[in-house]
Amino acid sequence: RRSWAEPYKIKVVEPLKMTTRAEREQAIAEAGYNTFLLRSEDVYIDLLTDSGTSAMSDRQWAGMMVGDEAYAGSKNFYSLEEAIQKYYGYRYILPTHQGRGAENILSKILIKPGDYIPGNMYFTTTRLHQELAGGTFVDVIIDEAHDPRSQHPFKGNVDLQKLTDLIKRVGAERIPYISVAGTVNMAGGQPISMANLRAVYELAKSHDIRIILDATRAVENAYFIQQREADYHQQSIAIILKEFCSYTDGCTMSGKKDALVNIGGWLALNDPDIYEEARNMIVIYEGLHTYGGMAGRDMEAMAIGIEESVQDDHIRARIGQVEYLGQKLLDWNIPIVVPIGGHAIYLDAKAFLPHIPQDQFPAQLLAAELYREAGIRAMERGIVSAGRNKDTGDHYYPELELVRLTIPRRVYTQAHMDLTAEAVDEVYYNRHRLRGLKMVYEPKYLRFFQARFELL
Numbered sequence: 518r519r520s521w522a523e524p525y526k527i528k529v530v531e532p533l534k535m536t537t538r539a540e541r542e543q544a545i546a547e548a549g550y551n552t553f554l555l556r557s558e559d560v561y562i563d564l565l566t567d568s569g570t571s572a573m574s575d576r577q578w579a580g581m582m583v584g585d586e587a588y589a590g591s592k593n594f595y596s597l598e599e600a601i602q603k604y605y606g607y608r609y610i611l612p613t614h615q616g617r618g619a620e621n622i623l624s625k626i627l628i629k630p631g632d633y634i635p636g637n638m639y640f641t642t643t644r645l646h647q648e649l650a651g652g653t654f655v656d657v658i659i660d661e662a663h664d665p666r667s668q669h670p671f672k673g674n675v676d677l678q679k680l681t682d683l684i685k686r687v688g689a690e691r692i693p694y695i696s697v698a699g700t701v702n703m704a705g706g707q708p709i710s711m712a713n714l715r716a717v718y719e720l721a722k723s724h725d726i727r728i729i730l731d732a733t734r735a736v737e738n739a740y741f742i743q744q745r746e747a748d749y750h751q752q753s754i755a756i757i758l759k760e761f762c763s764y765t766d767g768c769t770m771s772g773k774k775d776a777l778v779n780i781g782g783w784l785a786l787n788d789p790d791i792y793e794e795a796r797n798m799i800v801i802y803e804g805l806h807t808y809g810g811m812a813g814r815d816m817e818a819m820a821i822g823i824e825e826s827v828q829d830d831h832i833r834a835r836i837g838q839v840e841y842l843g844q845k846l847l848d849w850n851i852p853i854v855v856p857i858g859g860h861a862i863y864l865d866a867k868a869f870l871p872h873i874p875q876d877q878f879p880a881q882l883l884a885a886e887l888y889r890e891a892g893i894r895a896m897e898r899g900i901v902s903a904g905r906n907k908d909t910g911d912h913y914y915p916e917l918e919l920v921r922l923t924i925p926r927r928v929y930t931q932a933h934m935d936l937t938a939e940a941v942d943e944v945y946y947n948r949h950r951l952r953g954l955k956m957v958y959e960p961k962y963l964r965f966f967q968a969r970f971e972l973l
């Protein structure tokens with residue numbers, strides 16, 4: 518068996534600053550032990566997120582040069598619309614500044630106070646927009662998703678029984694749509710199977726409920742379907758993606774992930790009436806319906822990025838790199854979420870630091886420690902990200918207390934992955950010395966972005 522290698526070569530490089538341990542200790546303390554508050558200049562390997570951090574291709578950069586910055590009717594809008602219709606298959610497209618712009622508009626249109634929105638685990642911005650519109654998010658993902666050790670191949674699947682129970686309990690008319698994400702970020706980048714989505718679709722249709730896809734990493738989801746679902750081994754990613762989207766009525770999309778661009782997103786719909794309302798709303802919150810917060814050049818780069826993103830060679834190398842890092846950590850018995858997900862390796866902070874209680878923020882601490890150790894920036898995905906219950910004011914205590922090592926697309930080399938694994942191993946070796954954190958500043962919304970901590 519031969520090893521795989523990247524289906525591209527490097528044409529431009531961005532030199533990185535090397536820092537000393539003393540410099541990093543100071544930087545992370547000044548950042549309140551929150552990796553979101555570090556300056557990127559002080560970071561060596563930036564695994565905070567795969568959002569907007571991908572390397573664009575030479576073709577995408579060429580696309581930037583043909584940006585048509587007309588206020589209305591930019592030709593790049595039509596390239597983008599065509600690419601989305603071709604590869605995702607939705608009828609109506611509205612560009613937005615990024616994913617949450619689409620979530621805001623969709624939630625405002627579809628959700629009435631008192632409604633329930635079932636979903637396969639929450640995402641931070643998605644749930645918040647649902648709540649701000651007066652809705653209540655209900656998690657209907659399968660139980661295995663909450664277990665970092667379960668080897669279920671499709672931990673993003675919806676539990677049809679949980680969904681049926683909710684429909685019985687509140688009534689279909691209180692459920693404006695089912696919110697389905699592929700892959701599921703907060704579960705560890707875990708996919709949903711085609712068979713499951715099809716079954717959700719059939720159940721939803723029988724109750725006249727819509728399905729809205731969070732398509733942010735749907736291409737990565739398609740790769741897992743191709744690898745793990747019997748009927749799809751011989752199908753191309755492009756074909757799988759289109760079938761996947763066909764079981765949904767529209768999508769919100771952060772183009773900053775799968776679509777290989779630094780900024781942008783869209784809202785896609787099949788229903789002409791909802792589209793009409795969204796097109797009205799977009800001019801209030803985003804921009805005219807042919808740019809929606811994006812520059813013409815960025816729409817062109819995204820149109821090209823969409824086409825590159827569905828190439829089988831691309832996606833195999835992309836997820837292959839994530840698997841390479843994950844396999845190394847597994848070989849060294851470091852607790853990570855399994856199976857290895859699509860865009861990131863998730864360290865299981867509860868297993869890593871069992872001596873630190875969840876309300877002393879073990880994942881937050883572990884992320885800070887990785888930075889201190891090696892200048893690697895990761896992200897907390899645990900109790901800080903989960904926020905507080907809006908009714909009781911208590912922390913949500915998620916089962917999963919994770920640190921996400923998120924791999925940008927086409928950016929880092931295998932040597933960067935090796936160094937990352939070695940740094941994690943070093944922190945793991947010294948884990949018993951670590952103490953918890955205390956939160957000293959807590960913002961009202963999406964607190965993980967700006968909260969500050971001190972060492973206990």
Ligand code: F0G
Nearest residue numbers: 566568615616617640642702731733771
């Ligand atoms: N949905 C999912 C599944 C996401 O991962 C994100 C963003 C969004 C929606 C919102 O999109 O950032 O363009 O407004 N996730 C980033 C991350 C921030 O780091 O995982 P956005």
